Amino acid sequence: MADTATLGSTSGDYVAPKRFNPWPVVIFICLFTLAILFLAPTFGVLLSSVKTTRDIALGDLWAIPSSMYWGNYVEVLSNPAVHGYMLNTFLVAAPATAFSIALGVLAGYVFAKLPFKGSDLVFLLVVSGMFFPPQVILIPLFRLFNLMGLIDTLWPMIIVHTALGIPICTLLMRNFFATVPNPLREAAILEGASEWQVLTKIALPISLPAIAVLATLQFTWIWNDFLWPLIFTQSDEKRTIMLGLVFMKGQYSVAWGIQGAMSLIASLPTLIVFLFFQRYFIKGMTMGAVKG
């Protein structure tokens, strides 16, 4: 993508090189200012996490600290509740990510390679699922899991996130499988391979990039989710990190430094995923959006 962007704007360098062109400088300054404004909120959390609550209350939050105070991190990391929150979130996010991708692979393959009469309509129905606000299915799901006695376990979250991931996973996998040449599949089938073998031995190995895209997206969304844990959990032992963050805010109500350290630690997994897989992330976001 970056390559074509360069291609698209080489015309900027085309003008007579001798004349001073103020535009790049102006644009750079504009962007730089905006970037600072944009980073300010995140930077504030970073600053707060290395300051004592007293300093923050005195109005020193936005100043560069003269010395680092690590006590907030010590406090958060030594709190066993935080370990529990992190573990719970991981126990929800990892299987739900895997399951939703697996289901998306199955459905996407059929929609791409074995279309049938009306399959476009079914596909559209599935994909449109990702656009609806979750409030629409909140109450019946609460009742369902309540009747099953699964409230205050991790299961409802795993199940719901698996299901909510189906639209985006199906969409991306179908679009990816559509690029796998048909003759490849036909040749394999003529040689006696079953559809399942085509899917697992031919289509899957070359679709690893699409799976990486989905894994980053799904993991981030599920990790960051707040609504479903809010509905489905009651005891502190079952809370996920984002819910824990809100509840601990009450516990450390004016300990802003500790809150800052907590936010940062809670965001660390998704930040790492984002920084390492940014390319996949952007690709997934734009693909999911544009082809919808």
Add this chain to the structure above:
Amino acid sequence: MNQSNTFWRVALLALPLSVFALIIIWPLLSSFYYGFTNWNGFSDNYDFVGFENFGKLFSDRLFMSAAINTIIWMAIAVVLPTVLGLSLALLIDSHVPGGPIFKTIFYLPICLSAVVVGQVWVWIYQPDWGLLNTIIEYVTNDRFNYAWLAKPDSALYSVIVAWSWQATGLSMVIYLAGLTAIPGDLLEVCELEGATTWQRIRHVILPLLTPATVVVVALSVINSLKGFDILYIMTGGGPFNSSDTLAMHMYNESFKKYLMGYGSAISVVLFLVALTIIRLYFKQLKKVDEIYG
């Protein structure tokens, strides 16, 4: 061959479609059903109350203000992330040094959770030492401690700005993707013909970005309907329900007051609004597809 195709279709689709049907479609349909009952969330018996819940919507002052707030949120969501995202995309696409770094910076908020974003912005708006008031005090050189989130006049708008901060990154990358699709020689011709930068943007780039704009606007509107977490963190719909949205109102009625029948009626309204927007979106996409291929 044909028969085996049918077998594989059924075999491969069975699991994904049944999970989807059970966890998405069935609850959706039962929301309509519960909308006609007075179920309280716990008891096994409830009565059918006909259209009572839906009738109540119109006399519910809080529902009306939540609906208006949702419309305000949508309206701002159409403008703010779109204009900001487009501007950033145009600036970054201009071959500026450090472009990829800027892109990362503006896109970064999207990987943060609404809970964290909400909390960060609570600090920005904090009356005594928040960044916003600190800056205002610095500029005006006067004491200023307006409580942005605690005043009914500003609470909703303050939350929407925080939300837009996060939403802008997505608009930007969609526009950037759109910009890469514009052929470079077209822009070169403009240059040779002596078009100014503004003319080039106004008459060539913007029209060609129409597909991206359709996507950005639609996503902004749809996502604004989903805006719940950040509101819950920042104001909880307060003060005095002044920043309630439909999603928030639905949550309050169902899970705070345990009026699940009435809450279902609100979720039905939410569904119908979302459905209308999504249909408009798909229709526009199709139109754009026909024109731009």
